[in-house]
Amino acid sequence: MRADLALIYDWIPxxxxxxxxxxxxxxxxxxxxxxxxxxxxxxxxxxDGISSCLKKGVNVIEQDIDQGLxxxxxxxxxxxxxxxxxxVVRRPDRILEEMLRVAHECIISFPNFAWxxxxxxxxxxxxxxxxxxxxxxxxxxxxxxxxxxxxxxxxCRAQGHTIADRAVGNxxxxxxxxxxxxxxxxxxNAIFRVRR
Amino acid sequence: xxxxxxxxxxxxxxxxxxxxFDTPLPLACGRELPAFELVxxxxxxxxxxxxNAVLICHALTGHHHAxxxxxxxxxxxxxxxxxxxxxxxxxxxxxxxxSVNNLGGCHGSTGPQSIDPNSGRIWGPDFPLMTVEDWxxxxxxxxDRLGIERFAAVVGGSLGGxxxxxxxxxFPARLANAAVIAATPKLSAQNIAFNEVARQAIRSDxxxxxGWYAEHQALPRQxxxxxxxxxxxxxxxxxxxxxxFGRDLRTDRLNFGYDVEFEVESYLRYQGxxxxxxxxxxxxxxxxxxxxYFDPAGDSDDDLARALSPAQCRFLVxxxxxxxxxxxxxxxxxxxxxLRAGKGVSYANIDSSHGHDAFLLPNExxxxxxxxxxxxxxxxxxxxxxxRPSGDGAHHGETSRQRMPNDQRESG
Numbered sequence: 313m314r315a316d317l318a319l320i321y322d323w324i325p326x327x328x329x330x331x332x333x334x335x336x337x338x339x340x341x342x343x344x345x346x347x348x349x350x351x352x353x354x355x356x357x358x359x360d361g362i363s364s365c366l367k368k369g370v371n372v373i374e375q376d377i378d379q380g381l382x383x384x385x386x387x388x389x390x391x392x393x394x395x396x397x398x399x400v401v402r403r404p405d406r407i408l409e410e411m412l413r414v415a416h417e418c419i420i421s422f423p424n425f426a427w428x429x430x431x432x433x434x435x436x437x438x439x440x441x442x443x444x445x446x447x448x449x450x451x452x453x454x455x456x457x458x459x460x461x462x463x464x465x466x467x468c469r470a471q472g473h474t475i476a477d478r479a480v481g482n483x484x485x486x487x488x489x490x491x492x493x494x495x496x497x498x499x500x501n502a503i504f505r506v507r508r
Numbered sequence: 509x510x511x512x513x514x515x516x517x518x519x520x521x522x523x524x525x526x527x528x529f530d531t532p533l534p535l536a537c538g539r540e541l542p543a544f545e546l547v548x549x550x551x552x553x554x555x556x557x558x559x560n561a562v563l564i565c566h567a568l569t570g571h572h573h574a575x576x577x578x579x580x581x582x583x584x585x586x587x588x589x590x591x592x593x594x595x596x597x598x599x600x601x602x603x604x605x606x607s608v609n610n611l612g613g614c615h616g617s618t619g620p621q622s623i624d625p626n627s628g629r630i631w632g633p634d635f636p637l638m639t640v641e642d643w644x645x646x647x648x649x650x651x652d653r654l655g656i657e658r659f660a661a662v663v664g665g666s667l668g669g670x671x672x673x674x675x676x677x678x679f680p681a682r683l684a685n686a687a688v689i690a691a692t693p694k695l696s697a698q699n700i701a702f703n704e705v706a707r708q709a710i711r712s713d714x715x716x717x718x719g720w721y722a723e724h725q726a727l728p729r730q731x732x733x734x735x736x737x738x739x740x741x742x743x744x745x746x747x748x749x750x751x752x753f754g755r756d757l758r759t760d761r762l763n764f765g766y767d768v769e770f771e772v773e774s775y776l777r778y779q780g781x782x783x784x785x786x787x788x789x790x791x792x793x794x795x796x797x798x799x800x801y802f803d804p805a806g807d808s809d810d811d812l813a814r815a816l817s818p819a820q821c822r823f824l825v826x827x828x829x830x831x832x833x834x835x836x837x838x839x840x841x842x843x844x845x846x847l848r849a850g851k852g853v854s855y856a857n858i859d860s861s862h863g864h865d866a867f868l869l870p871n872e873x874x875x876x877x878x879x880x881x882x883x884x885x886x887x888x889x890x891x892x893x894x895x896r897p898s899g900d901g902a903h904h905g906e907t908s909r910q911r912m913p914n915d916q917r918e919s920g
Contacts, residue, residue, distance in 0.1 A: 369884045
């Protein structure tokens with residue numbers, strides 16, 4: 313399992329009702345169903361992801377999260393997860409509010425644009441950074457809202473939410489996820505647990 | 509096709525069977541059928557647990573012949589052969605598939621063309637109007653007869669999908685999964701309006717004789733033909749019709765008359781003609797009424813989530829992007845209601861240019877979605893099968909006996 317998914321897996325309590333926004337091939341939900349007695353759904357728009365979920369027995373609904381979560385009642389879930397999708401949605405601020413409407417807690421992971429190598433690329437080389445966590449060229453990237461560890465913390469504060477936990481890790485999957493002294497500088501990927 | 513080998517991946521030659529029931533079936537309309545017959549086909553083998561049965565429910569003009577061929581020289585296989593067969597989405601190597609002709613049909617099950625035991629003459633228009641729920645009850649009686657307590661899945665498209673949905677409400681403990689394809693939780697005013705045009709076309713045909721055409725040695729062909737033509741328009745998308753026919757003319761110039769000029773006219777007439785030769789008018793009327801009446805939320809203050817609250821199965825809901833008869837939004841209503849009711853549900857909207865008809869046609873993504881869902885069901889059944897302690901000392905029996913005491917899930 314991808315490093316950020318493994319950490320999120322650990323953070324999710326037994327038997328929780330979980331909504332996974334952009335659930336991909338359903339790896340996280342399948343593990344949560346099986347070993348943690350979790351129930352819930354994934355939302356996905358990628359056809360291959362949806363088929364993989366179905367084969368794994370993961371409840372997956374073809375739904376574009378940019379269209380909002382209006383079909384999901386308040387507090388229907390204990391927890392909403394969104395991994396590596398914050399940067400591709402049209403309005404990250406609205407998604408965050410929606411997530412904390414349908415559950416009291418959410419876990420979000422995203423690439424940290426302020427990671428030192430990203431800064432080097434932009435600051436010294438004057439080029440848009442390309443890395444494991446941001447693998448696209450500027451002209452064909454799905455990433456339309458890049459942000460930093462600190463930016464996201466600020467958004468949570470502005471919306472009046474509580475940051476219950478956070479961690480950073482490197483981008484190649486075997487990251488040691490933890491608080492670092494300078495997470496905004498040394499974390500390639502950021503992960504937040506936010507409560508309303 | 510050569511004599512001894514039907515095409516690869518085919519169910520091959522199949523034969524229909526008839527089940528006769530002498531217990532009366534009470535109907536939603538208040539009347540009852542004193543006795544009835546259901547004609548059905550089965551494909552694949554029922555496993556020892558009787559846990560791998562899949563029920564296929566048919567649509568408005570469908571029937572029990574869903575897969576394979578009746579004769580080696582049949583031109584076409586069953587209506588859902590694209591999806592039922594060895595290695596197909598509904599894999600007959602893994603599932604025992606049952607496909608039944610609904611009551612009121614005209615392909616062998618008791619219907620308007622059958623003899624009314626009370627009067628001794630054919631039922632004709634006196635045949636009671638059926639509802640989706642009535643069909644589900646009759647299908648459950650067939651399941652009893654075949655010794656199937658619980659279906660691995662009930663699967664259907666269009667009106668068949670409505671039956672799958674109804675199954676989950678009427679007999680929640682008797683199915684593990686439901687696949688509701690190109691369906692709707694209820695017909696819209698526009699849907700009912702199209703049905704009414706079709707019915708009026710039939711009923712206003714002078715050969716209809718108030719439904720007693722058989723006694724008059726007549727057939728309301730013209731009416732059926734029109735009914736099918738208008739129905740057919742709603743099965744195709746504007747794009748599909750445009751791509752296939754455009755404004756193409758049969759001859760190279762306009763004739764300034766009312767004979768067939770445009771290709772699309774020719775196509776519709778052909779569809780209408782062939783349909784009017786093989787379908788019974790009273791059955792068509794009755795089937796369209798069953799569509800109109802379907803409204804499982806009607807008894808729950810239009811709260812579909814509440815209507816679905818008894819359901820215990822997992823759902824797959826599938827819609828097609830250009831289906832305007834039962835549009836994707838109608839499938840979303842079912843998905844959202846199932847979500848609100850906290851039921852296990854998956855949903856896919858398949859890109860297709862074929863409109864409502866897409867549910868009958870081969871499509872790569874459709875196969876991946878339905879096939880993926882069914883594959884998972886088959887895997888689960890076969891896992892349970894392999895883990896059962898068996899007295900014969902088989903290899904897998906040994907390991908599962910050792911594991912049993914510690915594994916709570918196995919004992920449930």
